[in-house]
Amino acid sequence: MTRKQRRLTIIGGALFVLAVAAGLVLNALRDSIVFFSTPTMVAEKHVAPGKRFRLGGLVQPGSLKRGDDLAVTFEVADGGAKLPVAYKGILPDLFREGQGVVAEGALDASGVFKADTVLAKHDETYMPKEVADTLKKQGHWKDDYGKPQGAAKPGAVSMREGEKTAAGATQ
Incomplete structure (x- = not known):
């Protein structure tokens, strides 16, 4: 075996081991x-009690119940299935039904998801209060921050077809 063949064999073997x-x-x-797994995925997989995983979905409206000592129960839904969740602790500021x-x-053995961490999801228009305050202080704040694109500006009037605008032009 020549040096070149030996080198290629070693490289090929190393790539195989890495693969x-x-x-x-x-x-x-x-x-x-x-x-994260959705409630439907959890139901389909028949997840064993005690196995740690992340559960994601929407907080079912009307399901949030607050108990003693920061205990909270709610249901997480994904449009197909619902899963009850029990949590003890301070919920994030953005946490709410829907x-x-x-x-x-x-x-747990009864099918309740015992959460030790809860994270609230937000859309792309979210801006933490501290960041917004800093932008305002620095003079970089724009009034349309935090609004979906295409949203009306403050004071703007929605116009229906055929109505006149403030300038008198017909839309």
């Missing part, structure tokens, strides 16, 4: 790669 190692790692992490949420924890 096998990557395959084993991905196989071991296949359930953890997903950022809002997206990701909770981390495990199912």
Whole structure:
């Protein structure tokens, strides 16, 4: 075997070992790669009690119940299934019914998701109060920050077809 053949054999063997190692790692992490599971996915997978995972969906309107010592129960839904969640702690400021949420924890034997972490999801228009205050102080604040694109500006009037605008032009 020449030097060139030996070198190619070593490189080929190393690439094969790396591919096998990557395959084993991905196989071991296949359930953890997903950022969160929805209630429907949890129902379909028949997740065993005690197995930690992230649950994501919308807080079902009317399901939020506050108890003693910061205990909270609510349901997370994804349009197909609902899963009851129990959490003890301070909820994020953006947490509310109808809002997206990701909770981390495990199912108990009765099928209730016992969360030890709750994260409220927000859309792209969200801006923390501290950032907004800083922008205002620096003079960089625009009144349309935090509004969806195409939203009316303050004081603007929605015009229907055929109505006259303030300038008198017909739309």
